[in-house]
Amino acid sequence: MKKATMNDIARKANVSQTTVSRVINDHPNVNSEVRKRVNQAIKELDYLPNKAAQTLKSNSTHLIGVSVPEIPNPYFANLISELENEARLSGYSILLQNSGYNPMTEIENMDIFLSRQVDGIIYVPTSDYSLQKIRSLNIPTVAVTLPIASLDSVYLNHALGGSLAANHLIKQGHTHFGILTQKYATCPKSKGFMHELYIQGMDTENVTVIDIDSYALNRYQIREEVNRYFNTHEKLAFTALFCSNDGAAHDAIHAAREHGIRVPEDLAVTGFDDTFVAKINKITSIHQPLEEMARTSLKIIFDRIAHPQERAPLDIQLTPSIIVRKSSTG
Amino acid sequence: MKKATMNDIARKANVSQTTVSRVINDHPNVNSEVRKRVNQAIKELDYLPNKAAQTLKSNSTHLIGVSVPEIPNPYFANLISELENEARLSGYSILLQNSGYNPMTEIENMDIFLSRQVDGIIYVPTSDYSLQKIRSLNIPTVAVTLPIASLDSVYLNHALGGSLAANHLIKQGHTHFGILTQKYATCPKSKGFMHELYIQGMDTENVTVIDIDSYALNRYQIREEVNRYFNTHEKLAFTALFCSNDGAAHDAIHAAREHGIRVPEDLAVTGFDDTFVAKINKITSIHQPLEEMARTSLKIIFDRIAHPQERAPLDIQLTPSIIVRKSSTG
């Protein structure tokens, strides 16, 4: 059976196509009697409006393009889930594209979004290579999880997250600290952690930094680094380890235990992101309000759609909280 | 700047719109000189074809609707990732919709897919309530992860997975077994497990079954059940526990350890699905070839698109493998 069109409905309900369109789009000026007849015909023919045709006329797809660097990563999977959920509440759908941390693929994704006429784009930044393209887009775009200059950005106050962790560990009585992170030099989480140590009068000179020089979440590399550290240090120089994500924390705990170091008795460990890796392994972690992140990002897009005038880009920092679990409470 | 249209390209390249269309769609009959001129204009104007318009004429969106019951679940997150990846290779994109195990939402998802003119649908079955609707769809649809009668189905041979686990545990010298599962009565994994025990002459009368009467992956409920069991049984009646998914296995291991039961020394545990929960916690698990599952499902859809004649529904069982890790090798 061929799909019914608006014309079929019009004929069946004995009205013009214009009127059918009005009923479907909830225009006020339709006789209630006529409206009823049209709705009846719609039901009988199982009619659903053709989005492609609507798009062509109305220039709106109710589609949001989402580009993330990896889908199975629990952090991104959660974010995607929240985005799908929030988008649905407003009648939008999600066009999901992976980028694999590849700038070429990111640019490809943007072209796919453009070609499909998405109404807005949610972009998880990775490298800088694709930024020129992304900034040039004539579509409401928000950078999420990390700030991008001259783009609406919604992200966690990472520094505050770091200081929450530091504060917690200090309260637990620790005085010697370690940091396990990626790209330490530019890591705001670590900066916040160090800053809090400093403020509270801790020795910041002798903090041990295990740094992994890679942007992507490379579990294998993290394990290698951590194991190398434990293998080359007979005695730990710290009793508390701040990790910049839950996966790293989990790996560190495993590695520590394999070297006979008890967690949390000998070593307190904290993670970051509060993914379910932290939950199921009872790792203290910094919670990211992902639902709020999704809601805020979409709200910005919807606002930009409603008010297309140029405005200065927004920079929205979300507030983290700390979820204390066994891994840091000896 | 307004988006360029095909007409703009035509004018700029001094050809008809028809010719531009031919160039874009790689029609053979175009003068190479002209083709070059058109491509030049496309580049200069940053032209991208409007998918909505293409769809309206060609009745093809190159969109695949994907409906899953929960996005953050690592198993589904992995599946989604593979689907996105495979779809991209063929020039398709993924329209991702969550259903939350809610049949009403599933039906809503199908309407969204229909309205958006997707070329195919990948559907992860949950309950039976929405099946009538889904079967009535006039779009290539494949049920994935579980078989659905009268629908193309691609899923793991779960029984074989169960028997792989049983075989492994028997080889490890176990003679008393437990099963932790959901809906035991209709669980093919458990059936396969039991069958293998039977074949190998084990005592199948005294297998302990911890059954959770819920379809959704409810971690809280699983933990409750497992703890209840350990609390009410002074001495374990089994030395090997087969769990129907990795999350359950992970919870069981935690619960066991809290009750002073060592894993794997006192109790061997196996999971199912080989998600990264199994990987990072070194749990023996039954591996699902998700990439193959994604590839096969999409291939079926593409075949149905290419050959729209009616054909009997396909029923494709994928072969599991067992990944042995520490949780079951004392």
Added chain:
DNA sequence: CTGAAAGCGCTTACAG
């Protein structure tokens, strides 16, 4: 409150 008509940006016979 209702309808005829134009047009969104493409593709595709058809004619040359």
Added chain:
DNA sequence: CTGAAAGCGCTTACAG
């Protein structure tokens, strides 16, 4: 090898 024209299924001024 190329182009004029029709039409995909809608929405939206415009006129009544």
